Amino acid sequence: MDGKLEVSLDRLPVKRLDAIEENGLEHFPPDVGYDEKRLSLIRRIDFAWAIEKDDNKKQKKSSKESSKPWQWQGMVENLQLAHQELSIIIDLINTVEANDAVTVAGMTRPKPLPNEVLSDLSVSAATKLQCFRHLGKYFKQSAKALEQQVAREARFYGALIRLQQNWKVKRQRGAASAPGSEGFTIDLFDNSLYDPAAVFRPSSLSTVRVDHDSAGMLSINLPPNSYRSLQFGFSGPHTDDSLREPFKMKTSSTRESEKESVSDDECVKETHSLLREVHQAIFDEQVFDLVSREAFNPSLGVNVTGIQENYLQMSIGQGTSVFISITPSSQGDQTVESSGTQNLDNAILPLDTLDGVMLPEEEQDTPKQKWGLPNRVSYEIYLQQIFHEHVFLRAKDRPIYAGNRISGQGAKDGCGLLVHFCMSLSHRIFSNKVLMELDNVVCRVPYLQLISHPTWHSRTSSWTLFMKVPQSILHAGCLAHTSNNHCVKNVIKCQFRTKVVVNDDCINVEGEGAPNVVGLFKGNSEEISSMNRYNCDLADLSVIILQQVASQIIGWLHEEALLVGIKVNRDFLCLSFELEQGETLSLVAHVDPEDTRGCISWWLVMDDSFNEERELRIDISDGASEYKKFLGHLSLDVLYSTLMDLVSLCCGGGSL
């Protein structure tokens, strides 16, 4: 407030005459009420100074702010003014109504102008259009999401249908563990076995859960090392077979990373492969279970020598031990080998059956070492095959195809399969040794040939030792005399065969050879050479064979001598010529399997019955004694020539 103070004085409260009529009536102004007095007093207050002050403040503020006005400043001020006027009006109305002096009859909205109507309409239309556009975007997003869902489901169910063609797919109702998995499982357990007693407990791998991967495709996740494979091998220091490489494990992590780049077909194929591996692992576990059960049944040929968890060691004879184990597929060779070695030490049962195991230093040189043990992998497959065919396939219809190699062999029921397998393996090892012996003999006897006869029987092996002798020079002449049966018979025999058959670990030798006792007494050559059949041991096999061959040669020489009309006597390995003066000249065969120059050597022995004292002077060690001469390792041609020489000697009657 300024220093100036303006004072105004009211009029004196004197009633002043407004008007007077002619008759003298005076009119005075009406009395003013209390409220009116108040109002008039209020009106008399001059608020101009306050208003001016406010205006000055506003001007100052606006000058202080930026010189450029805000574009909505005018609208804001108008709204503020409108708000003030409305407030004043509302206060007035409320005051008037409070005093009951005046009541508000009604308010009418001012009639909108045409431009206001159109603007309101356009705002509403724009709002609605915006709403529809928003809905359009929403529909597009939803359509896209639903299309993706449809595509994901199409891929998933397409793959599931393809899997169902080969596998048993089950659905767990209401057991979906994760959203979107629908609780599908694949059951790999085969409960249609033939023998109810052989029903196996379902493995933990039997039920495989089907999941979705990040792309919505079907996937099967298996933890690492969850399934195992059957391992078969030979245990002992002389084994040098390398174990087969483990399966290449396809883990879920690698599968998910690769799935984006592979097609659905490849994904389904990989799933098929994985399921097949798991199915095979279940089969391997069942085989191991069966083998374990059978191993502890008392039986010949199989002795359990070591046992651990998922590991079984057995002695099968022939100084050989084998092991069967179930190992995780991801383990490497070294791990399995080391575990196999450790198991020998940690076995519960005493290892007392390894006495017959041949240590490397005990074996001889290369020719005997070259056969070794059979192929480990082939027998692993054989083990699986016989169990599969005779335990698992019996429940189903037996295949119509022929060629079941096990049919008709040995004990084929479920109880004897392991015994049959071990005996087959033992036979293979033994037959290899037999073959080695025969090969050694054949290598050292040039006129002997070895012919193998595959028997296609897992416990039988057969060979033939074949010897072809030179044809007689009188063969052509005797053929002209076809009516002479004796002659024809004598010249027909130019081939000699000795058959060696091994059944399990029994060696049977059959062939012409040693004359029988009856034939010797009768003196008939036809009775002497007869087919013999007898068993022998492995240690005596070489000697037996050589004796058989030597006797066949003696028999042949004997026949040749008889053919030319010379009287000769035949012993087992000796052919004796009678000379004049009672002397006897003998051609004697000597067999020695260890002779590296030739296993069959020949001696010429002079037997003078009138000079017995001379025989005492024979130096046996000296082959050049006058009563005993070493001829050496002669071929058949040379033997035949020697025979002819001896014949001529007998005919000529010359002396030595």
Add this chain to the structure above:
Amino acid sequence: MNKGGAGGVGGGGSGGSGGGSGPTAAAAAAAAQKQKTLLQRVDADIGSIVDNFTHLVNVSRVNDLPVRNSQEAFMMEMRAARMVQTADSLLKLVSELKQTAIFSGFASLNDHVEQRTAEFNQQAEKTDHMLARIGEEAAASLKELELHYFSSTQRASDTPQL
């Protein structure tokens, strides 16, 4: 190879189907009821979609009252959400049908299994014949090789000279 006898059955309708003698009367009635239910669901969903879309089109008129326009905006959002929900329900119904087809298509499954069984038997027979032929060829080759070896100069040089 596992047989394709599926364990789970789609929904609960055809679970009582007989083994090999065909569906029983109860199973056929259940299947018919299931089919009827599905058709009703389909009809309901399609009707819902059509109804909601019709309402969406009907509220496209612009009213004078802004209040009504706002009210209609909320209703449009609600109708759109219902449409999407119904579409999702239809897709779930399709998934159920696919699962039913997977687990109830016994005829086709059995045919396929039998076909595969015949194929595998044939393959096993062929393999067996091949193995037999290989064995015979191996035996013949072995015999021939033995004959050649024992009549060859190599054997003569290997054996001790007489």
